Amino acid sequence: DSGVTQTPKHLITATGQRVTLRCSPRSGDLSVYWYQQSLDQGLQFLIQYYNGEERAKGNILERFSAQQFPDLHSELNLSSLELGDSALYFCASSTGTSGAFSDEQFFGPGTRLTVL
């Protein structure tokens, strides 16, 4: 158990819908990262938040957005869902006080999203 929690574990929804994925980092970790893992795209970094502010952006679509709240939990919002958005969405957290990307990241169990 990495100490990073994600809810829900599974999510099944229809095309065009909007969903919110939630991530709670390890206690004391200031950085939260979101990743998408799919069969055709592999494992891709989406976005990083550090202490409430966006720190780095990866291959995140405009239909997707994220935020980190004062209690440091983060939410990833996916809208206008398409079949190709079906994937495993991982969250990770790190303890780095500087928010440097090279800090070791601890991954959550993921949320499996299925878009029908």
Add this chain to the structure above:
Amino acid sequence: AQSVSQHNHHVILSEAASLELGCNYSYGGTVNLFWYVQYPGQHLQLLLKYFSGDPLVKGIKGFEAEFIKSKFSFNLRKPSVQWSDTAEYFCALRYSSASKIIFGSGTRLSIRP
């Protein structure tokens, strides 16, 4: 564009065999390199990382990797694999001028008991 290549998609070995998984990257500048492992049904775990210094990096569970700058490679090795090493292995790159990390496509390792 910066990329990470793992040419072995699926490797099958017997227990006690030696392992080497290839990882090559394309970026001419300073890099941070990582190997992650994902056991079946579990989340990603960091095996080892290279930032600077000794190019031979030792990780957890008996794994090591060697950074060879001239070959743009960061191959993962283990002298004697166990059945419990069955997992998917991902090489990843961060170039220090940026924050984002790039993952390779992964190598699935199957160990025959």
